[in-house]
Amino acid sequence: MRVLIADDEALLREGLARLLEDAGFEVVGRCGDADALLRMVDARRPEVAVVDIRMPPNNTDDGLLAAQEIRRRHPRIGVLVLSHHLEAHYAMRLLEEVPERAGYLLKERVSDVAVLADALRRIGEGECVVDPTIVSRLVARKRARGPLDELTDREREVLALIAEGLSNGAIGERMYLSPKTVEAHISQIFMKLDLRPGADQHRRVLAVLAYLRAS
Amino acid sequence: MVYRLVTWTVALAAAAVTIAIARAEPSDALAGDSALALGAEVAAGLLLVATAVAARARSGFRVLLAASGIAWLIGEWNSPGAGAAFTAGLVLYAAWPALLAHAALLYGDRPLRRPAVALVAVAYADSLLVLGAGSALFLDPRPLGCFDCPANRLLVSAEPELVAELGRAGLYVAAAWSATFAALALVRLTTATPARRRVDLPVLVPAAAAVALFGARALHGGERGFLSNDPTDRALWAAQLAALALVAAGVAWERLRARRMRDQLAELVVELGRSSPTGGLRDQLARTFGDPSLEVLHARDDDDAGWVDGDGRPARLPHDVHREVTRVLAGGRELSAVVHRPGLLEDPAVAAELADAARLALEHERLGAIRRAQLESLRASRGRIVATADAERRSLERDLHDGAQQRLATLAVAIRLARRQLASEDPQLDGELAAAEQGLRDALAQLRELAHGLIPAVLAHEGLKPAVEALADRSPRLVVGDLPPERFAAAVESAAYFFVAESLRRCGDGDVAVSVRREDGRLLVRLEAAAGIAGSTIDLEDRVGAVGGTLTATAHGVRAELPCES
Numbered sequence: 001m002r003v004l005i006a007d008d009e010a011l012l013r014e015g016l017a018r019l020l021e022d023a024g025f026e027v028v029g030r031c032g033d034a035d036a037l038l039r040m041v042d043a044r045r046p047e048v049a050v051v052d053i054r055m056p057p058n059n060t061d062d063g064l065l066a067a068q069e070i071r072r073r074h075p076r077i078g079v080l081v082l083s084h085h086l087e088a089h090y091a092m093r094l095l096e097e098v099p100e101r102a103g104y105l106l107k108e109r110v111s112d113v114a115v116l117a118d119a120l121r122r123i124g125e126g127e128c129v130v131d132p133t134i135v136s137r138l139v140a141r142k143r144a145r146g147p148l149d150e151l152t153d154r155e156r157e158v159l160a161l162i163a164e165g166l167s168n169g170a171i172g173e174r175m176y177l178s179p180k181t182v183e184a185h186i187s188q189i190f191m192k193l194d195l196r197p198g199a200d201q202h203r204r205v206l207a208v209l210a211y212l213r214a215s
Numbered sequence: 216m217v218y219r220l221v222t223w224t225v226a227l228a229a230a231a232v233t234i235a236i237a238r239a240e241p242s243d244a245l246a247g248d249s250a251l252a253l254g255a256e257v258a259a260g261l262l263l264v265a266t267a268v269a270a271r272a273r274s275g276f277r278v279l280l281a282a283s284g285i286a287w288l289i290g291e292w293n294s295p296g297a298g299a300a301f302t303a304g305l306v307l308y309a310a311w312p313a314l315l316a317h318a319a320l321l322y323g324d325r326p327l328r329r330p331a332v333a334l335v336a337v338a339y340a341d342s343l344l345v346l347g348a349g350s351a352l353f354l355d356p357r358p359l360g361c362f363d364c365p366a367n368r369l370l371v372s373a374e375p376e377l378v379a380e381l382g383r384a385g386l387y388v389a390a391a392w393s394a395t396f397a398a399l400a401l402v403r404l405t406t407a408t409p410a411r412r413r414v415d416l417p418v419l420v421p422a423a424a425a426v427a428l429f430g431a432r433a434l435h436g437g438e439r440g441f442l443s444n445d446p447t448d449r450a451l452w453a454a455q456l457a458a459l460a461l462v463a464a465g466v467a468w469e470r471l472r473a474r475r476m477r478d479q480l481a482e483l484v485v486e487l488g489r490s491s492p493t494g495g496l497r498d499q500l501a502r503t504f505g506d507p508s509l510e511v512l513h514a515r516d517d518d519d520a521g522w523v524d525g526d527g528r529p530a531r532l533p534h535d536v537h538r539e540v541t542r543v544l545a546g547g548r549e550l551s552a553v554v555h556r557p558g559l560l561e562d563p564a565v566a567a568e569l570a571d572a573a574r575l576a577l578e579h580e581r582l583g584a585i586r587r588a589q590l591e592s593l594r595a596s597r598g599r600i601v602a603t604a605d606a607e608r609r610s611l612e613r614d615l616h617d618g619a620q621q622r623l624a625t626l627a628v629a630i631r632l633a634r635r636q637l638a639s640e641d642p643q644l645d646g647e648l649a650a651a652e653q654g655l656r657d658a659l660a661q662l663r664e665l666a667h668g669l670i671p672a673v674l675a676h677e678g679l680k681p682a683v684e685a686l687a688d689r690s691p692r693l694v695v696g697d698l699p700p701e702r703f704a705a706a707v708e709s710a711a712y713f714f715v716a717e718s719l720r721r722c723g724d725g726d727v728a729v730s731v732r733r734e735d736g737r738l739l740v741r742l743e744a745a746a747g748i749a750g751s752t753i754d755l756e757d758r759v760g761a762v763g764g765t766l767t768a769t770a771h772g773v774r775a776e777l778p779c780e781s
Contacts, residue, residue: 009621015628022635054616061676084620084663087673088688089681107620108659111627111652137688142726213684 001124004029004046006037006063007082008055012110016050019113025120033057034066041070041077047124052107053083053090064090071098078123082107088134088213095128095209099202103129103165128165128202130209135163138212150192158185163208167201219268222281226264229288230257232300240296240363245444245452252453259456260288262463270466276321280466283314287459295356301365305354306347309389309442312429313338315462316396319422323414334399338392345385354378382440386433393430397423408558417465425458479503496580497525500553500573508538510554513581515588522552525580527587543577551577594763598706601761605709608670615666620659627655664689674712678702682712683729686719693719696730703738703779710762711740714755714775718742721749722772738779743772 003025007013010032017027029040033056041049049070053063067079078101081094091104103123109115109131119129139160151159161171172182190196195207234257241248246256263284267277290311291297292304316338320331327335348369355373356364400423404412432451436442444452501509512522512530524530532540533554543551630652634645666672667689674682680698687693702708711731719727723746732739742748747770755773756766764777 009625012621012625012628015625015632018632019628019635059613059617060672084616084659084666085672086663086667086688087671087677087681087685089673089677089684106663107624108627108656108663110624111631111656113631134688137691140691141687142691142694 002046004049007052008032034062048078233288243294259459266466279318286311295363302368305351309342309346313342379440386437389433390430397427421461428455523588527584597761694728738777740775
């Protein structure tokens with residue numbers, strides 16, 4: 001799999017590249033700022049770009065803006081944003097326009113090459129990825145009494161995995177459930193929360209995240 | 216008091232003497248045998264004295280005006296019926312026009328400039344020395360046919376020719392200086408500002424007329440060498456009398472006007488004491504002085520240079536030819552300044568009243584204005600301190616992010632690389648490295664919370680709503696209600712955010728509901744907690760106050776109102 005790495009910290013960039021190469025990825029480019037990233041994506045067409053959210057020139061959310069730009073220009077190229085920010089707000093900004101082939105992970109996972117490789121593969125296959133820490137905080141948020149209280153513990157677990165971007169099959173594997181049971185849980189959840197179970201798996205992620213944030 | 220007593224005693228005595236002289240020889244008196252004319256003559260003199268005594272002008276004007284009134288009465292004394300007063304009459308009979316001209320030139324607190332000084336000097340020299348004392352030294356009335364005339368006690372040697380020469384010269388000079396004075400008065404009136412003219416006109420015009428009429432009499436008697444009482448003389452004399460009465464009326468009118476203004480100002484002071492509206496003094500003064508464009512400014516204290524208006528807002532003195540600035544001083548220090556149309560305060564009555572009656576009101580308003588200005592600058596400085604602290608927090612957050620967090624992430628990657636190189640040669644070492652890597656990951660998570668606690672990056676990047684939501688992600692007991700999605704000024708956003716975050720920390724156990732509403736240019740932030748808020752809220756009040764907001768703590772929560780004009 002062809003990946004491209006954008007991070008302004010050179011040592012981290014190189015280390016990450018070596019980790020990914022060892023894990024069987026082909027690193028087609030490395031760069032340290034948003035403009036170089038966009039140029040390199042245009043020229044080398046990776047399958048996924050790994051982007052640090054905070055990069056020059058402004059050192060605020062330049063990486064996120066560049067990621068959104070990549071999505072607009074090349075819908076087939078995936079992006080994985082690495083961030084120190086736990087706020088679901090940033091992840092939503094990334095997913096809002098085109099949820100497939102996008103991921104948002106906390107930066108502390110950068111050395112956990114298994115998690116990283118899994119996320120890259122899922123993005124490459126067209127899924128979307130949201131950091132489990134962000135999702136679990138959203139689910140745990142205190143709310144006024146509402147439809148979320150109606151869910152069983154099992155259904156809550158499934159809801160969180162949906163929000164992380166897992167497919168039905170992956171949810172089944174993770175929870176040791178048959179595909180049929182997973183589907184039954186999901187339709188229960190959507191009915192209880194009064195969400196429309198769209199055919200598109202990525203829209204489903206977005207709908208769940210939006211629900212969790214708004215309620 | 217002594218001045219009044221002396222003036223009135225001299226004036227009444229002079230009047231009595233004049234009446235006695237005119238009654239004794241009516242045919243020689245200018246008043247003739249008409250009691251009415253005599254009464255008018257005496258009345259004109261006494262009116263001048265009366266108005267002079269009551270005038271609120273500088274003493275120079277008052278003394279000269281009173282003296283000219285008395286001298287007017289003495290004008291009858293160079294008559295054969297004068298008896299013992301005859302000699303005084305010879306010296307002083309022509310003194311009143313000079314005194315009146317001098318008084319008129321000083322009227323309205325005017326300084327005497329060089330041409331006026333020369334004119335007055337000529338007038339006195341001519342009246343008192345040439346026509347008065349000079350002639351008296353050489354005049355023996357008896358050989359000239361006045362056998363009833365009393366003796367001239369100043370007589371040195373009888374020189375009829377010299378007396379005639381002196382008389383002619385003196386009268387022509389009198390005619391000349393009178394005309395000059397009248398011209399000077401007219402020039403002064405035409406070049407004066409409207410306010411000044413309003414004050415000068417009622418006094419200067421009749422005074423110029425009276426002096427000019429005297430000049431006409433002098434011209435009439437010039438060839439003859441003395442003033443007589445022929446029909447022309449009598450007619451001119453009657454006109455003089457009327458003009459003098461008008462001078463007295465003019466002075467009295469000005470006195471009345473000043474009193475009316477004083478009453479208005481006194482009312483103003485009382486009214487201000489009662490209600491004291493901010494900026495109210497300006498409106499009152501503008502109305503009282505009839506200048507709608509009038510402004511009142513106040514000097515700040517010694518340590519703060521500059522001016523403020525009645526509401527305490529910084530202001531500047533205008534540099535504009537169409538505006539004039541009058542400064543109000545106390546103890547040599549500028550306290551206040553009145554900005555008005557040019558010439559307004561040349562009216563001495565206005566200036567005097569402003570200084571006396573309005574001073575208390577000015578001082579009162581000034582203290583209030585300074586207090587407001589100081590409060591405003593304190594508030595601004597508090598705002599700057601908080602803004603600086605926020606900037607420090609942001610820069611610390613950035614340093615943590617770009618420095619420590621990146622470095623730790625790099626280290627974690629480096630350890631992972633080392634572990635891969637070692638492969639599984641040394642399971643114990645690998646275990647230790649794995650523990651170190653996990654430790655780094657935990658440290659990263661802690662550092663993230665620390666950076667977020669300093670000031671959340673999301674607050675500056677995305678605004679209040681995402682920042683409060685992020686707070687709720689971290690503190691599950693925070694129940695988020697309505698939040699406005701729009702952005703506000705950075706100072707307002709961070710004040711609102713820290714108010715929520717800090718209040719949340721102090722709320723007892725249990726859920727805390729937060730909601731933010733925008734209403735009439737204010738941001739209403741409300742926190743509700745069953746247990747209420749514990750401890751002092753003074754630092755929260757400071758935080759909120761720094762952007763001009765207020766904080767209200769209730770039994771079940773706390774509320775902040777912040778001004779927001781975005």
